[in-house]
Amino acid sequence: xxxxxxxxxxxxxxxxxxxxxxxxxxxxxxxxxxxxxxxxxxxxxxxxxxxxxxxxxxxxxxxxxxxxxxxxxxxxxxxxxxxxxxxxxxxxxxxxxxxxxxxxxxxxxxxxxxxxxxxxxxxxxxxxxxxxxxxxxxxxxxxxxxxxxxxxxxxxxxxxxxxxxxxxxxxxxxxxxxxxxxxxxxxxxxxxxxxxxxxxxxxxxxxxxxxxxxxxxxxxxxxxxxxxxxxxxxxxxxxxxxxxxxxxxxxxxxxxxxxxxxxxxxxxxxxxxxxxxxxxxxxxxxxxxxxxxxxxxxxxxxxxxxxxxxxxxxxxxxxxxxxxxxxxxxxxxx
Numbered sequence: 380x381x382x383x384x385x386x387x388x389x390x391x392x393x394x395x396x397x398x399x400x401x402x403x404x405x406x407x408x409x410x411x412x413x414x415x416x417x418x419x420x421x422x423x424x425x426x427x428x429x430x431x432x433x434x435x436x437x438x439x440x441x442x443x444x445x446x447x448x449x450x451x452x453x454x455x456x457x458x459x460x461x462x463x464x465x466x467x468x469x470x471x472x473x474x475x476x477x478x479x480x481x482x483x484x485x486x487x488x489x490x491x492x493x494x495x496x497x498x499x500x501x502x503x504x505x506x507x508x509x510x511x512x513x514x515x516x517x518x519x520x521x522x523x524x525x526x527x528x529x530x531x532x533x534x535x536x537x538x539x540x541x542x543x544x545x546x547x548x549x550x551x552x553x554x555x556x557x558x559x560x561x562x563x564x565x566x567x568x569x570x571x572x573x574x575x576x577x578x579x580x581x582x583x584x585x586x587x588x589x590x591x592x593x594x595x596x597x598x599x600x601x602x603x604x605x606x607x608x609x610x611x612x613x614x615x616x617x618x619x620x621x622x623x624x625x626x627x628x629x630x631x632x633x634x635x636x637x638x639x640x641x642x643x644x645x646x647x648x649x650x651x652x653x654x655x656x657x658x659x660x661x662x663x664x665x666x667x668x669x670x671x672x673x674x675x676x677x678x679x680x681x682x683x684x685x686x687x688x689x690x691x692x693x694x695x696x697x698x699x700x701x702x703x704x705x706x707x708x709x710x711x712x713x
Contacts, residue, residue, distance in 0.1 A: 582641025
């Protein structure tokens, strides 16, 4: 149970579901319902980027590791994020209008203020999904397909992605629920433990049952860990988590209270879903799960670790007026 305190009083509570799975697909630990059917939302981005590698598009367009990382990202729209996506578009000879991800203000208010002061306008480059969309466009262009329909489920690109997710998460295509994500592309609904299984393989950089995907998994994992700033950005949990655990954790959050990650040296995948969709406790839950698994942060990370492990409840003045406590115990399944 997750308790949110205002002062000394419990004001709200959250319930979570957790699945911890190894590279053999075995459920190691659970909490709540590990089979809860869940749209993992942006946590699926590393798997959505697999065709970018496997079609040969990334090699053909000379993708750098940071460009691969942003293809798996929910970035904050900072200048270096926008420049990276713009460079991808230049490589594939498309302009910003080719991105069909919509747009929203950058996550950092100071970046938005700077844009307003400069007289600039929001563009799809600011979308936290522009890296993913540019990767889908690159694949479609390389395959000589109509890139204007790349986000439609019937398109060859989305069918490639659906096949990859089905294979890596060992879920038949007809059992994957489909809807539309916030950025307009298909989103996939799977049992939580199946998504965790996908992350176990991503963490290991190999797939025993689908070895044809191993190289892509390893390449994308390494790019994310090498350039965690591309996956999120300034003061973002995914970025800071991978920095706290260099070359040991690969991590990607999803909307509506989803957090997925993998422990590299143990080949363990973890998928977490907050039942009410509120993400405010996810960093504390994630670190509590890692602690229970015996994964502790290296020395020198105390301040950053504490910020995420014991998140403060703040008012509009920025005063800390409460706290979030995680009181759960993983259930061993073996």
